[in-house]
Amino acid sequence: MPPYSYNPPDLPLDILHRDDAILVVNKPAGLLSVPGKDPGKEDCLIERLRIPFPEVLLVHRLDCDTSGVMVFGLTRAAQGHLGQQFENRQTKKVYVARLAGRLEPAEGRVDLPLCVDWPNRPRQHVNHDIGKPAITDWRVVRHDGNTTRVRLMPQTGRSHQLRVHMLELGHPILGDPIYATGADADYPRMMLHAESLRLRHPETGTTLTFSAPCPF
Incomplete structure (x- = not known):
């Protein structure tokens, strides 16, 4: 894996919805959701949002390299309510991905427990002994040559879940x-x-x- 270099995109905020309680944003790929631990990783979506919306509060995250819909709270009550929805799996998330190879059959489910691969952080891996339950449903949209466009519907929200589950499918x-x-x-x-x-x-x-249209 090449050395990681953080070069966040210089793009205007893409606000999908705002009212008195919630803020919904289309996060660009390459931008952290929250500040990173290392120096030089202070620039992130929530810090950019705090400029026009000082009251913004984190509810969930997307990986730095993932784009798409994120919701934030604008009050403590809204943040708590939304957080409970995520924790109790009452939200429904749909992702679009392009995969290597031709995934078959047309739909299916991955049910493999995940946990951090400590010697190789931030990698996650399947671990049937100590991994937390992780379930992903998939549906093929189409095959493009030797690649596959799919929609992924995670039923749980583990770190790198979609990435590791697709890897496990080959x-x-x-x-x-x-x-x-x-x-x-x-x-x-x-x-x-x-x-x-x-x-x-x-x-x-x-x-x-x-929703936010897929950019690829």
């Missing part, structure tokens, strides 16, 4: 800087995008779906 996500190798890694970005997020509004209880 079809790593194209451009993945950690899990893809050789030509599969040679893409301008990781081909993983959080396309839509369904949740209940923390104040009204109304079910809402927010």
Whole structure:
């Protein structure tokens, strides 16, 4: 794996929705959700959002190399309500990914427990002894030559879940800087995008779906 260099994109904020309780944003690939631990990784989505929205509060994260829909709270009550929805698996997340090879059959489920691979952090791996339950449903959209476009529906929210589950199927996500190798890694970005997020509004209880078009 080549040395990691953090060069976040200089792009304007892409606000999908804002009201008194929540803020929904389309995060670009290459931008951390929150500040990194190492020097030079202070620039991130939530810090950029704090400039126009000082009250913004974190609810969940996307990997740096993943783009797509993220929701933030604008009050402590909204943050707590949304956090409970994520924890209780009451939200519905749909991702689009491009995978190496031709994934078959047309749909299926990966049910493999995951945990951190401590000697090789931040890598995660399957561990049937101490891993936490992790479930991902997939549906093939189409095959493009020797690659596959899929929609991924995680039923749990483990770190790197979609990336490791696709790797375990033998079809790593194209451009993945950690899990893809050789030509599969040679893409301008990781081909993983959080396309839509369904949740209940923390104040009204109304079910809402927010989406951002896939950029690849």
